Amino acid sequence: MRTTAVALTTALSVAVIAGGAASAEPEKPSSVTSVVKDGRTWHLKVYSAAMKKDITIDVQRPVDESKPAPNLWMLNGLDAGEGTASWAAQTDALGFLADKQVNVIQPIGGRGSYYTDWKREDPKLGLNKWTTFFTEELPPLLDETLNSTGLNSLAGLSTSGTSVLQLAEAKPGLFKSVAAYSGCAQIADPMGKQAVKFSVETWAGGDTDNMYGADNDPAWVENDPVINAEKLRGTNLYISSGSGMPSNADVQYYLEGAPGPTGVLNLGLGIGIEAATNACSQNLKAKLDSLGIPATYQFTPMGTHYWPYWEQALHDSWPLLAAGMGI
Numbered sequence: 001m002r003t004t005a006v007a008l009t010t011a012l013s014v015a016v017i018a019g020g021a022a023s024a025e026p027e028k029p030s031s032v033t034s035v036v037k038d039g040r041t042w043h044l045k046v047y048s049a050a051m052k053k054d055i056t057i058d059v060q061r062p063v064d065e066s067k068p069a070p071n072l073w074m075l076n077g078l079d080a081g082e083g084t085a086s087w088a089a090q091t092d093a094l095g096f097l098a099d100k101q102v103n104v105i106q107p108i109g110g111r112g113s114y115y116t117d118w119k120r121e122d123p124k125l126g127l128n129k130w131t132t133f134f135t136e137e138l139p140p141l142l143d144e145t146l147n148s149t150g151l152n153s154l155a156g157l158s159t160s161g162t163s164v165l166q167l168a169e170a171k172p173g174l175f176k177s178v179a180a181y182s183g184c185a186q187i188a189d190p191m192g193k194q195a196v197k198f199s200v201e202t203w204a205g206g207d208t209d210n211m212y213g214a215d216n217d218p219a220w221v222e223n224d225p226v227i228n229a230e231k232l233r234g235t236n237l238y239i240s241s242g243s244g245m246p247s248n249a250d251v252q253y254y255l256e257g258a259p260g261p262t263g264v265l266n267l268g269l270g271i272g273i274e275a276a277t278n279a280c281s282q283n284l285k286a287k288l289d290s291l292g293i294p295a296t297y298q299f300t301p302m303g304t305h306y307w308p309y310w311e312q313a314l315h316d317s318w319p320l321l322a323a324g325m326g327i
Contacts, residue, residue, distance in 0.1 A: 028052075030137040032145050040065070040098075044145065048137055050117075050129035057138070059146065060094050060104035070151035070325035071142055072097070073105040073134075073175070075160035078199055080110040091311040096318075101327055103146050107134075112204025114196065115163040116223060118211045125206040130163075135171040153177040153236075153324040155317070157310045159199050161277070162187065165225035165284075168235050177236035177324025179317040181310045182273075184280035188224035195276060226280075229287045236324050237295035238317040239284060242303020244275030250304045270304035277305070296320055 028047065033054055036043040044057040062069035074093065076086045087093040088106065097104050107115075115130040122128070143150050154175040156164035161183015168178045186192040193208075193215060200206045212219040221227055246254075246267065254267035278299065288295050298316060303309050 030133075030141065032141050035145065042146075046138060046141060048129070048133045050132040050137060051127050053127075055133065056108040057142075058088075058106040058108060059142075060097065060106075061146075062101045062103055063099050064101060067101065068147050068149045069101045069103050070149045070153070070327060071103045071105050071146070072321060072325065073107075073152060073154045075107065075115060075154070075156035075163055077158035077160055078112060078203060080113065080115075081106065081108040082111050090307040091314070093311065093314055096315065100322075102322075102325060103142070103148055105142065112200050112206050114159055114166075114200065114211070116166060116211070119213055119217075119219060120210040122206045122210040125200075125204060125210075128211075131167060131170050134167055135174055139174065149326065151176060151325045153179075153321040155179040155181070155314065155321060156183065157181040157313075158183065158273075158277075158305065161185075162196075162225065165232065166223055169225060169228050169231035172231050172234065175235065175324070177238070177321045178232075179238040179313070179321055180240070180281075181313040181317075182241045182277045182281075182305055184277045185225040185284040186227075186280050188220040188227060191276070192224070192280065193220065195280075226284050226287050229284065229293065230291055232288070233291070233293050236320050237288070237293075238298070238313075238320045239281050239295055240298035240300075240309075240313045240317070241278040241281040242274050242300045242305075242309055243278055244271045244273075244304060245302050246271055246304050247302045249308075250302075250306070253306060253308075254304075267304070270306055274303060274305040 028049060030049045031047050032044055033047050034045040040061045042059040042061060045054045046057050047054050074087050079085045110130055112125050113128040113130055117131040118128040142148060152175050154164045161180040162185060164178050164180050165185055168175050184192060184195050187196050197208050200208050200211060254270060255263040258266055285297055
């Protein structure tokens with residue numbers, strides 16, 4: 001009887017395991033799950049298998065929708081377009097690009113993520129696999145849905161000024177031209193780590209241990225655009241930042257935007273953040289120069305960390321971005 005019981009138990013275990021395997025849900029592939037058209041603006045929902053959720057992608061279609069057009073990806077800053085701190089809300093970017101033969105790709109979501117692949121899911125910021133989404137999942141879906149030419153350029157500001165360089169290094173050749181406005185390209189040194197931690201932890205409430213691990217984790221080095229600058233060879237690069245020195249218009253903007261001590265604090269942050277990103281950008285230039293990798297630089301003697309400078313940088317870098325898209 002003991003032998004029979006063991007045999008029955010084994011048989012039942014095998015049956016349960018087999019039944020569980022048979023009933024397991026197949027992995028859902030990445031796909032465009034919906035398209036809502038509002039004139040020339042298309043609102044896409046794109047399911048990311050890596051992040052297991054739908055991502056909103058807003059697209060301003062080209063001036064002539066009957067012809068294929070390339071894709072200009074425009075990444076927002078730290079709040080990732082979830083609030084009002086976005087290209088669409090703060091600048092004339094969409095108006096400037098409205099008469100051009102280009103799909104303007106605007107991802108919405110990923111607040112505080114740096115648009116990178118995190119090591120672990122974060123209790124506050126969730127599951128972030130943006131590098132995988134942007135470099136592997138989304139491009140073929142956009143090409144098919146938009147009937148695009150397959151040529152891509154990429155622009156980002158502030159925290160996404162770091163991200164655009166990381167993405168270009170993650171998949172060289174995907175983005176022919178890359179523009180980084182007021183981004184800090186170095187993240188593995190103490191100053192760079194503190195900049196990332198200030199953004200992710202202090203501002204967004206996430207934990208960088210879930211992002212790249214502890215301070216000595218190799219992931220910090222692996223994702224540092226300056227250390228890995230050789231991977232930028234062959235990409236058209238535009239790098240811009242201000243000195244941090246405020247103009248009269250800067251002072252007026254900050255103090256009128258939030259009167260009193262808050263305005264003064266914001267002005268101080270705008271000065272300090274831009275001065276730090278300028279130092280990072282100068283270090284990136286030194287590294288690229290040492291490697292013989294050309295880039296276009298715009299380092300202004302005045303300028304703090306806010307939207308009018310990035311709007312102007314978009315205008316100034318447009319010829320380089322257009323060249324990468326064949327237009």
